Amino acid sequence: MRRYYIAYGSNLNLLQMAKRCRGARIIGTSYLQDFQLLFKGSGSGYYLTVEKKEGSTVPVVVYSVTKSDEDALDQYEGYPLFYYKETFDLSVKLILGEGEIRVTGFAYLMHEDRKPGLPSRRYMDTCLAGYHDFGFNVGVLWKAVEDSREAMT
Numbered sequence: 001m002r003r004y005y006i007a008y009g010s011n012l013n014l015l016q017m018a019k020r021c022r023g024a025r026i027i028g029t030s031y032l033q034d035f036q037l038l039f040k041g042s043g044s045g046y047y048l049t050v051e052k053k054e055g056s057t058v059p060v061v062v063y064s065v066t067k068s069d070e071d072a073l074d075q076y077e078g079y080p081l082f083y084y085k086e087t088f089d090l091s092v093k094l095i096l097g098e099g100e101i102r103v104t105g106f107a108y109l110m111h112e113d114r115k116p117g118l119p120s121r122r123y124m125d126t127c128l129a130g131y132h133d134f135g136f137n138v139g140v141l142w143k144a145v146e147d148s149r150e151a152m153t
Contacts, residue, residue, distance in 0.1 A: 004105030005065045005073065006030075006088055008037065008058050009048035010123060012130025020076060021069035027103065028092040029134060032058040037144035038151065039119050040110050046117035048127065048144065049083070049110035059136040062092045062105055073108070083108035116151035 036053035039046040077083040085106045093100050131138045
């Protein structure tokens with residue numbers, strides 16, 4: 001059985017997703033309304049998460065994934081200790097063909113008690129490549145760096 005996975009961070013990177021989730025298929029793009037990107041984490045590193053913020057939007061890619069893809073994602077995301085899963089209903093602009101469809105999918109959100117911080121250059125480069133892969137505005141990522149820096153103080 002396939003499920004819809006909503007990616008907003010390093011898993012926008014097509015090369016990374018192709019290696020990690022061989023059965024994943026891109027459905028389309030959308031936006032999480034009233035959410036913002038932040039870098040949070042721990043001593044092991046700082047990674048993207050989304051948190052509620054009225055008036056903000058986060059670009060996302062929706063994939064159709066298999067059970068083994070989801071298992072690989074669970075391991076990569078440190079589920080359920082580092083990230084938990086949240087369900088979203090989205091209108092998705094199809095990559096192939098025209099039009100939109102409505103889907104219910106899951107995304108990984110970091111536990112809110114994690115501290116804000118700044119990402120490694122490698123992680124940021126991976127996320128930037130994903131934004132370029134889908135033609136998203138990279139200013140959203142740089143704003144996440146600024147917002148995370150402000151949240152550190």
